[in-house]
Amino acid sequence: MAEVYITGHRNPDLDxxxxxxxxxxxxxxxxxxNTYIPVRCSHMGEDIRTLLQVLEIDAPEYMRNVYPKVSDVMLTSGMKTEADMSLSECARLITEKTPSAFPIFxxxxxxxxxxxxxxxxWTMKNLADFGEITEIPQVRDIMREQAEPLQADDSFEDGKNAFLNGSKRGLAVFRGDEYVGYVTRRCxxxxxxxxxxxxxxxxxxxSIKGLETANILEIIDHHRLNAMKTSIPLFIDAEPLGSTCTIVYQLFLRNGLRPSLKTARILLTGxxxxxxxxxxxxxxxxxxGSAYALAAMCRIDLEEYGRKMFSNIEGLKSRDPAEAISSDFKTYSEKNMKIGIGQCEVTTLKDMNDYCGIYLETLNDVKKKNGLDWALLMITDVISEHSILLSTACKAEKQLPYSVTDEHVYDMPGVMSRKKQLLPEIINAL
Ligand SMILES: [Mn+2]
Structure with a gap:
């Protein structure tokens, strides 16, 4: 029985x-x-958190990384060896299990x-000094100085390295100041x-940090393919559909299964x-087709549900610019340039002059902070199907096929998709 973690991208959106x-x-x-565990690999933006609350959907648990850790290899002893146990009692337990080290309570x-x-x-010393063992001590009396314990979240490499110096047989493992297990060299x-x-x-x-050390079993996606080399064969379902949730729903159908009402509503939301x-x-x-089928299953009016979702989005004027930009921000490497593109959804563009300046400024900070060559923010009015684009200063900016409304501000009527409409133009411009 293995555990398999399922994760979406960093700065997770609802899909x-x-x-x-x-x-x-x-x-x-x-x-x-096997056990499949949904996780998210980064923190959620304020707007996503509020939306999930309104829609009564529990977010997947946060998982920091998939680097192997000390806790993944540690042992927990079934033996309850007490400190006041006599050495001969202890010896009997050891000959049964032959561990190189074990915990004493x-x-x-x-x-x-x-x-x-x-x-x-201890035995050698007694034999050398007295030629025989005259008295049997308690376990606690023969224990030598203890080495610094490891922490459960320490990396596997750090744990391994702790055994490099000296002749330690085992190390205790703590979580905070609580004992949780122990490791030996064999681990x-x-x-x-x-x-x-x-x-x-x-x-x-x-993706999640440490992915290069993990087995990637499957990829289910609707973005351009720029996947990593994998170490094992894998299942890929990549389809140019509007949402990964549509692919997942299609996989339910292909398996002859109907999602539960709860899952149907989660799929519809994505x-x-x-x-x-x-x-x-x-x-x-x-x-x-998928959305209407799921809506019917849940007895939800699709348009009304959509309006309810998007009406919960706060206008950009009242949001913290850094938080709004990073809430859905993706980075790409193209033509030796590191590019970041954020997208925010709004329900009107009428107030854009009130916040464009501060968002452009913040976009420059985001660019510097993330070591990017070019940072952009696409602000999309989902009602009128119209976007504007903010850009940091960049040579390629002049090549964009959009009309300039202000310095570093572009008008994109009818453009709603970062992936399908904007990204190809960015690559073209480069
Ligand atoms: Mn998606």
């Missing part, structure tokens, strides 16, 4: 979060031999690690690998959000 939740549900139904509390060296050193023979499924993205730079209520040019007949 990323919802497709992870729904796909985990599907995988747990079709493959009960004092009235249930962790006392320290006893290593096989503690026992042999570090094989590096464990996390199992990961990527949804709604396929690029390393947008589709409505990513297709901007089925109005984005990325929307296909499959998205429309």
């Amino acid at each position: 990323s979060l919802c497709s992870a939740l729904a796909y985990a549900d599907l995988k747990n139904l079709t493959d009960p031999d 004092d009235k249930g509390e962790f006392y320290g690690l006893l290593s096989i060296d503690d026992i042999s050193i 570090f023979l094989n590096t464990p690998r996390y199992n990961v499924i990527l949804v709604d993205h396929n690029e390393m730079s947008q 589709i409505v959000a990513d297709t901007l209520i089925l109005k984005s040019p990325t929307t296909t007949q499959t998205d429309i």
